[in-house]
Amino acid sequence: MIEPLLRELAPQVLGFLARRHGQFDLCEDAVQEALIAAAQQWPNDGVPGNPRGWLITVATRRLTDQFRSESARRKREDSVAAMSGPEELVSPGADHEQPAEDDTLTLLFLCCHPAVTPASQVALTLRAVGGLSTAEIARAFMVPEATMAPRISRAKKSIKAAGSRFVLPPEEERADRLRVVLQVLYLIFNEGYTASSGEELQRVELTAEAIRLARMLRESLPDEGEVAGLLALMLLTDARRAARTTDAGELIPIDEQDRSLWNQESITEGADLVLKTLAEGEVGSYQVQAAIAAVHAEAPTAEETDWPQILGLYLLLEKLAPNPMVTLNRAIALAQVEGPQAGLELLATLDDDKHLADNHRLDAVRAHLLERAGDVSAAREHFLAAARRTTSLPEQRYLTAKAAGTANVRPARSPDPKAPPQES
Template sequence: MTIKAQVEAIYRSESRRILATLIRLLGDFDLAEEALHEAFFVAVERWQQDGVPANPRAWLVSTGRFKAIDRLRRQARFAASQAVLLAQAEELEEAQWSDDEVEDDRLRLIFTCCHPALAADAQAALTLREICDLTTEEIARAFLVTPATIAQRIVRAKGKIREAKIPYQVPSLAELSERLDSVLQVIYLVFNEGYSASMGTDLTREDLTREAIRLGRLLLELLPAEPEVMGLLALMLLHESRRPARTSTSGELVLLDEQDRSQWDASLIAEGCAQVEKALTTRRFGPYCLQAAIAAVHAEAQSAADTDWPQIVGLYDVLLRAVPSPVIELNRAVALAMRDGPLAGLQQVDRILNRGELLDYHLAYSARGEFCRQLGRVQEARVAYEKALALTQQVPEKRFIERRLAELCQSE
């Protein structure tokens, strides 16, 4: 492997940890991002001559830090606030750090990004951008808003952190509860982007699902008795157990009822189900516990036909009362169709769309197309699938919908 390829591989696996540490050391998001990119640029050149260091992450953090100090000193020559910049550079130069601290920096950064001083919509957007390196387009897709809206939220959030001097730390146990919901949401958004990428050639991004699960485990270490933390970790583990079966060897999308369940990871299922049971015994469970319970019912079924669909519909009913959401309602419609037939599912989807909700959500039209296909309503199915095709930016999903459309043409 060439040095350039090794640097690219290290960037993919380590850049967000390095960035999190640089943000802690430098106290500024933008300065840390510049330092990160300069460090990797230097690495390509320097490692060609000296070889890859024994600890690339520590080397990159140190290089990025010194690049930031140099930048501050250069800026001081031309800035009216020369004394302030020089003092900042000297403070950074004297600061001590250990590579042992790096492992928890991403969790520290999540709590910083989820500080209650920030608007709720900005918290998740900033975290997904800074911690997971998602583009504004990918984040916008997750939130069903425009990239410009996401960019504005991120800029405002960075400014607020800087102006309010929000500390870079995991809060005390007394403060954790007020930030927990936001942190859970962010971790789950990270996982979802990995489990079903919003765009691109691959259906999944294992780096993101793995990172979200790692963060979930760290959070559970902080809050071992918190049922919603157990529930989120269980939910991610149970979904992740199915990931290998979600695509064929050629990269095609495979629906849940068609998956080879022998490919499901039994160890992840066992761990996830154990966490679900532990969470449910507290009787203080919330939305993540309920979603994990639904995933556990799927995981325990030997086949799609053996799935306890009445129980899943019942759990969705409870979930909807706790968290009214058109997306959850759509998922319930799919379960309802499995229990009562495609017409029941179609009627629920149409209620959602007629309310003007999920009109830009491709999965709503995919579900409608599937129900119409099963009912023999070919023309309606085609229209729904064409809308879904126009909305999705995920290549395997596009190919799946195109196959469905081709099958409808052959059936006429």
């Protein structure tokens, strides 16, 4: 298929142009035009022998046209011609200077510049490094293209205004910037794995792109444990994708999934990464999350899940990266080990947390634990509250069905403390 090839080549071509000419914003626009031209021409004409050279040539011509247009307005013909004249253009079949090994890394750091808002970091990363069009990104996040285009444009203007050049950030800034890069890839993956809104539970194109970019980052930074941890987390989590929905797209919780559908190749690769990274150097939050995912993935059945180990890992994660979602998940694990009442008591500490005020997951988890504790009336109320708050239609239907089910269930006399939670 042409699309995967174009996504692979996009950062290489953009890196070549940005290193040679600077002006990241203009170079990125030129590369997008070249990608569109390729998507239109290659299906009919065939993929050229040197596809990267083809894209570089077309993008350079587009960039030259932009420079000429700019120079006409600003009367800078001489300097523009000296920087990129038509005689410098090369034939599509010619060999080109090889991109620097860190081009993708440089692009990721640039797209995740602190001057850019988190939402725009995600969009710009998908476009500049992922090679997705503005229309594709808009569809993925279910906003009009007319909304997404200005967001990307503003991001590029912010980078330009900050005076950023196409170079890696200085060593003293690199660790902080890498954390932002990892967070952006994590956000892209999460939006694909459980879409925040819409008819589909999953958006496979986003999870696949996040995994691809994480692999590229791993190749650039093989000694960074958290990069390996994030890749492992994505692989182990995405391994469940085929079992998470029915043929009709309805959500299937983890304890009801057909584990024979889980991707064993992804599980093996992810688990191997976890073992390797946990044995080396300082442990970070992505590595711990990957370890939790590995425990789930390696359990032959839901009943055989090692919940005490998962609870211990969540306690460690809460120390490394304390936030209410970690506590929420710890409450689930605690309920497996000590019973639903212990989980409910921990959930009560989150009731006033402003970060969860509009999040449906607190109500959803409380509903499951109340159901297990035998309080079906309260469980129904919280299932319905969670259904009202989520904008994901598959989750909404699942939670509404759970609420309807509790209406016909008699209170349990002795809830099983080992019953697995309804995760997806």
